Amino acid sequence: MTAQERLGEEPTRAARLLVVEDEEKVAAALRKGLERDGYEVVVEGTGEDAYFRLGKEGFDAVVLDLNLPGRDGLEVLTTMRQQGLDTPVLVLTARDSLDDRVVGLDAGADDYLVKPFAFAELLARIRAVARRGRGAEPGEITVESLSIDHSTRRADRAGQPLELTAKEFDLLYYLALHVGQVVSRDTLAREVWRDTARSTTLDNVIDVHISRLRRKVDQHHPVRLIQTVRGVGFALREDSE
């Protein structure tokens, strides 16, 4: 029985966690406990494998051991954040030093837990970081004369409502959340299309949506907001020319 069924709630998609831990016994215990709490759990034992997995599948949170062979947890975390991957991360560290905590939080961890820890504490922290990941998204975003309201799912440009499909809205909102940053097609496939097991590339689908969105957002406006960065991806920002 899942946590949701026990609580009598509508069964929804189980939250997916990526556990990155090289010690097999610890990883197995984490998997068992988290699955018992209703999570869908994927375990990776190295930083390389974790990073590869994060590049192609969506997760609600990552439980990341800092002490890994090869590419360590801190490197995985730093690279994730540099690539604009903002999945909440709970860092596990055996090293109870202030330095580790500061470095981990500076590198973009949402929280950390020092080993050994009580399982109930781990569950509480995971719940908190996963919720923060969703709750931290702003309801209203304004860029130049474009405004986007997530609660009503409406957008307008210079006061004129934009007629957007659901997917076009999601795409615009994601770009606006990362305003000024270049977002790759792979990131859009994962974060907007929620495509976790891609057999064929979504690049053409994404390009079509971008060009429709650009027509709706930028046509007849002197400032172009939806930018293509050749060979890299797209960005929502004011035209620099």
Ligand code: CA
């Ligand atoms: Ca370890």
